[in-house]
Amino acid sequence: MSAIGLRCRVCESQYPTLATGSCVRCFGPLEPVYDWATISVSREQVESGPRSLWRYAPLLPVEPPADADAGPGWTPLVPAPRLARELGVGEVFLKLDHCNPTHSFKDRVVAVAAAKAREAGLETLACASTGNLGNAVAARASSLGLRSVVLYPATTEPEKLRATAVYGGEMVAVRGSYDDCSRLVVELSGELDWAFVNVNLRAYYAEGSKTLAFETAEQLGWELPDAVVAPIASGSLFTKLWQGFEQLQRVGLVEGALPRLHGGQAVGCSPVAAAYAEERAVSPVRPATVAQSLAIGAPADGDLAVATARASGGAIHAVPEDDVGENMALLARAGGVFGETAAGVTVGALRAAVASGTLGERDRVVLLVTGTGLKTPDVAPAREPAEIAPDVDVLLDELGVAA
Ligand SMILES: Cc1ncc(COP(=O)(O)O)c(C=O)c1O
Ligand SMILES: [Zn+2]
Known part of the structure; x- marks a missing residue:
């Protein structure tokens, strides 16, 4: 240890x-x-x-448990070319952290x-x-x-x-x-x-979140992406991502420029995004947001998150409440991944970074999917199934396909 x-x-x-x-x-x-x-x-x-995340035990503050092989961590990092095209980004990789045992990071x-x-x-x-x-x-x-x-x-x-x-x-x-x-x-x-x-x-x-940075670099063949986009509640995950990349560089496992970190909060609970935008200290808010997993009004690591965004050359974005569900649907339809509301916020942060010209066609971006949409199923717009009698003609008719 x-x-x-x-x-x-x-x-x-x-x-x-x-x-x-x-x-x-x-x-x-x-x-x-x-x-x-x-x-x-x-x-x-x-x-x-x-x-599992215990492959990084030398960079963690505890000894691995007896069942270190059983997880969590070592979740897939997958390319999402259709989502990248849709968003106007060179490359997007999705870190599928909803694949952890209880479906979140x-x-x-x-x-x-x-x-x-x-x-x-x-x-x-x-x-x-x-x-x-x-x-x-x-x-x-x-x-x-x-x-x-x-x-x-x-x-x-x-x-x-x-x-x-x-x-x-x-x-x-x-x-x-x-x-x-x-x-x-x-x-x-x-x-x-x-x-x-x-x-x-x-x-x-808090140190557990560093392993998201470690895995991202290793899964890219020990290369660093240009940017990572993450959701922010207390700010712990966001700040530990940065420490994780710094520590990988410090021990010589990676070289080159560290990624710019972009964070997202939903407008209805955006004390960190507001502090970033207004260049002031974080002040507490009363949350009213669809992104309930991110509803922390007094974020313990909020000021450090603002400093981290600046140090990395990234930013923190406030995502409109009405966009969260639409972004979840976009991630599902163009990326094949059903993430929770926090992922809808993260996609919104990436969209905002592209809209402001800070991320675009030159960039390789990793987007963290930190939780599953199955825990927040009602937020993304989705079609109801058509209910029919068990009859093939009715089915063909319903599908609009001529027999
Ligand atoms: C799915 C999901 N993503 C992100 C976060 C943000 O974590 P942090 O408090 O480390 O900023 C949370 C926190 O509850 C979460 O549930
Ligand atoms: Zn002290």
Whole structure:
């Protein structure tokens, strides 16, 4: 294991690698510190590793679990030439992270947090969730024989609630927003010796998202794309993508210019996009968006996400609410992939980047599909099936085909 400590992002105080949520001096967020001088990792070593995110164990802050071969991660990266033509981009690759065990990228962050929880001997995995995280927490807890407790806004899509309930974890629907759930979980973490994956284990949890950058580069033959487009809620995924690409370069696994990072938020919950556009600090909002998985009004890593977009030469885009479903349909019809509302937002961010002239025919772009449309099935416009009697003439007639 290569992390040698945790460090406060604000005041740089150092801590041991324990389940500590934030800096006791300034309440700043903590991040793992690696001893880069001692980390040596080759392409061959990675390529002969498990077909899961644990192939990158030397760049993660925990030891791989016993079932490291079982996933998550190592999801397909597929070209989408028709979508690229439709959008006016040179090349588009789709990172199919809805192919993870609970159908979102959250299995990555939970894998790392749960490994740390195990190491620390914690027996309950808990979180506040906008939907997908709870699915991943409940599933991983059940496979490890741990208890799980998930707090959701009561308005969460029924498909996501069901996809947590099925694992037998405990669920609490809170009459409030995600930010209310998050506050309750922070209060609870002061009382209970549990593994709160996005509170006292956040430093480890967040590192799971780096593996999206690692896989993207490896699957492109250890080359970096020109740009990556990702959705933003708390900003953790977006900021860790950048760290992931930087770290690959630092250990010599890739060379060349780092990708420009483009982020997307739906207009109805766009505190990070607004801060980017208005060149100011992020201020909290009350979410009202169809993209419920991205409905975090007070994003913990919002300011860092803005700084990351600028440092990378990318941008953060606010996507109109009415476009989210249309973009999901476009991704399905031109890319063959049914992504969730977050993917509709991500496609919208790519469209906005093309419209502003920052991405186009010269660029090779990777678009992250972070969750499945089957959990948000009603948002994309789709035709109802024609219902007919079981008669071939009726069928031919219905299809408009002459016999
Ligand atoms: C499908 C999906 N994509 C993206 C995100 C954004 O993640 P982050 O909070 O790391 O910005 C979420 C968060 O819940 C999500 O569920
Ligand atoms: Zn501090």
